[in-house]
Amino acid sequence: MPRKIDGDFVTFTQFIQEEQNRHPEATGDFSWLMSGVALATRMIGSYIRRAGLIDVWGDQGTTNVQGETVKKLDIMANDALKRTLGYRGNVGIIASEEDDEPRVISEVEGEDSYIVMFDPLDGSSNIDVNVSVGTIFTVFKNPPEIEGAAKSVLQPGSKQIAAGYVLYGSSTVLVYTCGQGTHMFTLDPQYGTYLLTRENITIPQHTPSYSVNEAYSHGFPEGYRRYLDWVKLEKPRYSSRYVGSLVADFHRILIKGGVYFYPETNANPEGKLRLMYESNPLAFLAEQAGGAASTGTQRILDVMPGDVHHRTPLVIGGKRNVDEVLDMLQAG
Numbered sequence: 001m002p003r004k005i006d007g008d009f010v011t012f013t014q015f016i017q018e019e020q021n022r023h024p025e026a027t028g029d030f031s032w033l034m035s036g037v038a039l040a041t042r043m044i045g046s047y048i049r050r051a052g053l054i055d056v057w058g059d060q061g062t063t064n065v066q067g068e069t070v071k072k073l074d075i076m077a078n079d080a081l082k083r084t085l086g087y088r089g090n091v092g093i094i095a096s097e098e099d100d101e102p103r104v105i106s107e108v109e110g111e112d113s114y115i116v117m118f119d120p121l122d123g124s125s126n127i128d129v130n131v132s133v134g135t136i137f138t139v140f141k142n143p144p145e146i147e148g149a150a151k152s153v154l155q156p157g158s159k160q161i162a163a164g165y166v167l168y169g170s171s172t173v174l175v176y177t178c179g180q181g182t183h184m185f186t187l188d189p190q191y192g193t194y195l196l197t198r199e200n201i202t203i204p205q206h207t208p209s210y211s212v213n214e215a216y217s218h219g220f221p222e223g224y225r226r227y228l229d230w231v232k233l234e235k236p237r238y239s240s241r242y243v244g245s246l247v248a249d250f251h252r253i254l255i256k257g258g259v260y261f262y263p264e265t266n267a268n269p270e271g272k273l274r275l276m277y278e279s280n281p282l283a284f285l286a287e288q289a290g291g292a293a294s295t296g297t298q299r300i301l302d303v304m305p306g307d308v309h310h311r312t313p314l315v316i317g318g319k320r321n322v323d324e325v326l327d328m329l330q331a332g
């Protein structure tokens with residue numbers, strides 16, 4: 001049920017406005033920026049709901065900077081975010097998983113400009129088969145002392161000032177943090193508004209569940225294979241769940257617990273997931289919910305990106321679940 005504060009339902013915009021009021025150092029325009037992200041996700045959600053009725057299924061016939069096949073909906077989602085954020089004067093730079101380079105969209109001077117980075121449609125290989133997909137976003141301050149978009153975006157995840165995702169599932173939910181807990185909003189389709197439905201979510205510390213594309217396990221570093229053997233041979237209560245849409249897999253873990261990992265593989269020796277668009281935002285949300293996120297050797301939020309499309313291995317979930325995996329990795 002939507003949460004009421006002082007007898008009223010709380011919308012996403014109201015929630016951000018109130019958080020801003022509690023932090024006078026926050027600039028007034030932040031809720032305007034976030035309303036742009038929320039609007040874009042409502043547009044993307046409506047394309048997804050009409051997939052099959054409008055021409056959004058299938059491939060665009062091109063590949064992106066990562067060499068991956070681009071789906072039509074990837075492009076539409078990317079455009080929706082770029083258009084809505086383009087109208088927000090306080091967004092200085094945007095970077096998207098689908099674009100080659102971060103781009104300056106307005107020359108805002110001083111402290112009041114932001115960098116927004118996003119994966120417009122995560123899990124897009126699932127679109128054509130009606131499985132949940134998501135949009136992931138993160139916001140950094142645009143450092144006024146650094147010149148050029150390509151350099152300005154290279155900040156560790158610990159500098160994020162807000163992050164979140166929208167999961168287009170059986171309902172559409174927006175999960176958000178600005179470093180004051182992890183909160184969930186559900187889109188009320190009747191009013192077209194995100195309403196607060198869960199405040200201060202905590203990931204269960206330990207749940208007997210893991211999430212990984214096990215088909216690649218022969219190429220995983222040994223510690224991960226040891227973990228998988230241990231679970232199967234010694235932990236009969238463990239179950240395995242893998243959607244193949246990171247947002248959907250992470251959301252299940254946020255609510256029910258468990259661990260997700262995408263290690264280095266033969267095909268992706270650095271890991272597949274992108275630090276800036278996927279690992280960082282989810283790591284911020286996980287830590288704010290009492291969970292943990294690691295590359296296997298380092299806290300995700302401490303990784304210094306080499307470039308905007310930097311990839312990392314990712315182990316994320318409930319704290320004790322993550323520790324179990326890390327213990328196996330460290331066991332030599």
Ligand code: AHM
Pocket residue numbers: 068119121122123124125213244245246247249272
């Ligand atoms: P995408 O952003 O191009 O959709 O790729 C990321 C997706 C994640 O959603 C998902 O966890 C992973 O790739 C699945 O990869 P695989 O098919 O190798 O298991």
Ligand code: MG
Pocket residue numbers: 097119121122123246278
């Ligand atoms: Mg993705």
